[in-house]
Amino acid sequence: MSETIDIAALGGVKEGEKKRPRSKDRRLEIACQSVEDRLKNYDEVALGYSPAEAVAEAMRCLECPKPRCVVACPVHIDIPTFIGHVSRGHFVGAAEDIRKYNNLPAVCGRVCPQENLCEAACIINDTNPKNPIAIGRLERFSADWQFGHSERRADSVAKAPATGYKVAVIGSGPAGLSCSADLAKMGHTVHLFEALHKAGGVLMYGIPEFRLPKAIVQKEVEYVQALGVQLECNAVVGRTMPVQEVLDEFDALFVASGAGYPNMMGIPGENLNGVYSANEFLTRVNLMKAWKSDVGTPIRKPRRVVVVGAGFTAFDVVRISLRLGAEEARIVYRRSREEMPGRGEEIEHALEEGAIFTLLTNPVRYIGDDNGFVKAVEVQKMELGEPDSSGRRRPVPVRDSNYIIECDTVVVSIGQTPNVLIPSNLPGLATRWGSVIKVNRETYMSTVPKVFAGGDAITGAATVILATRAGREAARSIDGYVRDPNRGWYPPAV
Amino acid sequence: MYRITGKKVLATGVVEMTIEAPRVAKAHKPGQFLMVMNREDSERVPLTIADSNPETGEVTIVFLEVGRSTIELGEEFQVGEDLFAVLGPLGTPTHLDKVGTVVVIGGGLGVAPIYPICKGLRATGNRVVTIIGYRRKDLMFWDDKLRSASDELIVTTDDGSFGMKGFVSDALKKLHDEGRPMDRVVAIGPPVMMRAVAELTRPWEVPTTVSLNTIMIDGTGMCGGCRVGIGDETKFVCVDGPDFDGHKVHWDEMFARMKVYQKEEREAIASSPSCRLYFETLKR
Numbered sequence: 001m002s003e004t005i006d007i008a009a010l011g012g013v014k015e016g017e018k019k020r021p022r023s024k025d026r027r028l029e030i031a032c033q034s035v036e037d038r039l040k041n042y043d044e045v046a047l048g049y050s051p052a053e054a055v056a057e058a059m060r061c062l063e064c065p066k067p068r069c070v071v072a073c074p075v076h077i078d079i080p081t082f083i084g085h086v087s088r089g090h091f092v093g094a095a096e097d098i099r100k101y102n103n104l105p106a107v108c109g110r111v112c113p114q115e116n117l118c119e120a121a122c123i124i125n126d127t128n129p130k131n132p133i134a135i136g137r138l139e140r141f142s143a144d145w146q147f148g149h150s151e152r153r154a155d156s157v158a159k160a161p162a163t164g165y166k167v168a169v170i171g172s173g174p175a176g177l178s179c180s181a182d183l184a185k186m187g188h189t190v191h192l193f194e195a196l197h198k199a200g201g202v203l204m205y206g207i208p209e210f211r212l213p214k215a216i217v218q219k220e221v222e223y224v225q226a227l228g229v230q231l232e233c234n235a236v237v238g239r240t241m242p243v244q245e246v247l248d249e250f251d252a253l254f255v256a257s258g259a260g261y262p263n264m265m266g267i268p269g270e271n272l273n274g275v276y277s278a279n280e281f282l283t284r285v286n287l288m289k290a291w292k293s294d295v296g297t298p299i300r301k302p303r304r305v306v307v308v309g310a311g312f313t314a315f316d317v318v319r320i321s322l323r324l325g326a327e328e329a330r331i332v333y334r335r336s337r338e339e340m341p342g343r344g345e346e347i348e349h350a351l352e353e354g355a356i357f358t359l360l361t362n363p364v365r366y367i368g369d370d371n372g373f374v375k376a377v378e379v380q381k382m383e384l385g386e387p388d389s390s391g392r393r394r395p396v397p398v399r400d401s402n403y404i405i406e407c408d409t410v411v412v413s414i415g416q417t418p419n420v421l422i423p424s425n426l427p428g429l430a431t432r433w434g435s436v437i438k439v440n441r442e443t444y445m446s447t448v449p450k451v452f453a454g455g456d457a458i459t460g461a462a463t464v465i466l467a468t469r470a471g472r473e474a475a476r477s478i479d480g481y482v483r484d485p486n487r488g489w490y491p492p493a494v
Numbered sequence: 495m496y497r498i499t500g501k502k503v504l505a506t507g508v509v510e511m512t513i514e515a516p517r518v519a520k521a522h523k524p525g526q527f528l529m530v531m532n533r534e535d536s537e538r539v540p541l542t543i544a545d546s547n548p549e550t551g552e553v554t555i556v557f558l559e560v561g562r563s564t565i566e567l568g569e570e571f572q573v574g575e576d577l578f579a580v581l582g583p584l585g586t587p588t589h590l591d592k593v594g595t596v597v598v599i600g601g602g603l604g605v606a607p608i609y610p611i612c613k614g615l616r617a618t619g620n621r622v623v624t625i626i627g628y629r630r631k632d633l634m635f636w637d638d639k640l641r642s643a644s645d646e647l648i649v650t651t652d653d654g655s656f657g658m659k660g661f662v663s664d665a666l667k668k669l670h671d672e673g674r675p676m677d678r679v680v681a682i683g684p685p686v687m688m689r690a691v692a693e694l695t696r697p698w699e700v701p702t703t704v705s706l707n708t709i710m711i712d713g714t715g716m717c718g719g720c721r722v723g724i725g726d727e728t729k730f731v732c733v734d735g736p737d738f739d740g741h742k743v744h745w746d747e748m749f750a751r752m753k754v755y756q757k758e759e760r761e762a763i764a765s766s767p768s769c770r771l772y773f774e775t776l777k778r
Contacts, residue, residue, distance in 0.1 A: 196712065197534075234579050234581040235517065239521065240521055241520075241521060261715055261716065270728070271722070271723055271728060271744075271747055273753070280711060280719045283712065284717075288537065294535065295535040295536075296563055298755050372750025372753075419716070420715070421715065421733070
């Protein structure tokens with residue numbers, strides 16, 4: 001299926017030639033759907049580079065001998081090498097190279113906060129400010145190209161001979177998928193349990209289609225299955241089968257159950273109709289596809305929406321609301337623009353699409369109508385005080401500043417914590433705050449022998465790339481453990 | 495994968511269905527529920543498990559054809575066909591400790607889920623007095639099963655066409671008036687019935703367990719759509735329940751939350767050919 005790439009025509013480096021990097025050039029913008037169009041559909045907003053664009057952007061890379069981007073990347077992708085492949089027209093080679101370090105390049109190329117990681121570290125920032133190499137876009141381009149242009153058969157992947165060891169992985173989100181893929185390549189028998197009816201975890205229920213197409217996620221899942229991983233959906237370990245039963249059957253267990261329990265503020269009126277947790281709103285729309293007209297799961301069409309919070313999730317919610325036809329979609333955030341944890345591109349896209357930001361403002365109660373539906377939120381103005389433990393300035397309420405914002409929908413998007421199901425069904429498993437599993441950060445071993453954990457289950461809600469890294473590092477540790485004749489156990493200090 | 499192995503219409507709109515789900519059947523304990531998805535694009539519907547057989551790997555559900563998904567499940571799916579997804583058993587099992595005499599009440603569809611609870615309570619040494627209530631005689635089902643699972647069975651019908659005339663709460667009040675022992679009450683059925691029972695037993699100070707069936711998506715503690723005020727806390731029905739202290743449930747809030755998708759449900763029913771046909775048949 002591979003096609004010949006005329007690298008000269010694309011402006012890249014020909015075979016045997018030396019690269020002359022054009023680092024002075026401006027960073028190449030990515031084509032996007034127009035605001036008008038994208039508000040009428042759920043299709044991906046950023047359209048991706050064409051081969052010519054990818055090569056042009058790759059030609060800007062200096063391919064530094066001591067690349068800072070690689071250090072800044074949580075999984076240390078060999079960025080100059082893969083970009084070198086792109087600039088020479090070896091697109092599939094670029095993708096294969098990324099895959100040595102990251103099992104989910106098509107996903108991470110889309111949702112990683114590159115501007116705070118690899119791209120922030122790019123040396124070109126020093127001489128050509130705000131014009132780092134668009135590493136994320138090139139990662140996405142390479143992975144997408146590979147999906148479309150190579151067989152990418154899992155049976156061609158170098159796999160170690162079967163070891164006979166059996167590992168159970170709980171949760172098929174980024175940590176679980178990444179860990180399963182690596183364990184399978186190492187020759188272990190892997191059984192992957194997923195509670196929902198589709199694999200992918202937060203990639204399916206949390207991140208909307210217009211940021212991460214579900215077909216892309218399913219391609220990554222299929223690839224992991226093709227490596228020999230046995231996927232079992234509709235299986236909640238701790239309910240569908242006792243945790244102990246799984247422990248008895250397998251040599252090791254990797255808990256990657258994520259952070260799926262929604263935080264609420266505990267203010268009056270939170271149980272009114274029309275007040276959603278972000279998880280409910282997102283799951284209805286993303287996993288259950290409530291945005292389509294012909295599916296079983298409903299969503300109430302919002303008219304005036306207040307989204308509480310300003311993380312990734314809040315921006316996803318506000319942008320979904322606009323696509324559902326909301327006339328007014330407002331982010332209410334207790335800090336200022338500078339402290340917003342959301343990804344820069346998402347914030348820009350949300351603003352373009354008409355989201356309103358009401359900053360330094362916090363809800364204090366929700367007001368309902370006679371039928372129990374929310375009709376307004378009472379908010380309070382805030383000002384920034386001294387920095388808190390997160391290093392950000394702490395918001396402090398302003399006296400007598402309360403006022404009312406009318407709305408028919410509120411989505412509380414102030415974070416998630418891990419589900420307590422596994423800890424509460426596994427005696428001896430040490431946690432922080434009752435749900436975040438404690439592990440030795442070197443070995444990913446918990447306080448219960450055989451039980452490893454990683455991803456959001458050990459950190460609380462974080463990013464896809466950190467979960468992917470945890471899955472990979474845990475796989476290495478699990479591999480060492482199952483092969484160790486003494487089965488040495490190195491739990492966290494409690 | 496989740497094959498329908500049995501289907502029986504128990505009364506108008508009440509369907510008993512047996513489904514192959516070996517893991518669920520093996521792990522099921524009284525009071526737990528499962529989630530059903532008819533097809534890939536269907537909603538996830540929580541239904542209480544009415545019986546299970548770990549040997550054959552089958553679970554039994556009894557449901558009322560009331561919304562688009564339950565009507566389609568009852569009308570479109572036949573024995574031998576597969577459901578897209580069955581997930582369970584979910585929720586915290588009913589406490590079955592020995593307390594003495596337990597009055598177990600099932601109203602309408604609630605007759606089905608109390609069956610495993612009656613069996614379980616008896617197995618731990620309780621005396622089980624069961625009250626089951628229906629609107630009319632022709633809507634009765636499973637009274638024989640409940641009789642075999644109870645030490646004493648009282649049947650009520652709203653119109654008096656069978657057994658005692660009146661509501662289950664009337665039968666409960668009669669038991670209390672007669673000074674019969676009553677160490678605990680378990681009530682499952684329509685929310686109005688559960689509230690009526692809880693209000694009755696409150697002054698008697700008899701611990702009363704109710705089983706809530708609120709709107710939920712995942713059933714594992716992820717969406718929080720099922721949340722309801724219990725005492726001065728907010729609880730998730732899917733993981734903290736479905737059983738709660740009936741004296742602590744914020745019933746008004748729960749009633750309001752059950753109505754959140756009424757409009758959307760009406761539209762869904764109107765757009766489903768099976769639902770239209772079902773209601774036309776009912777009229778005739």
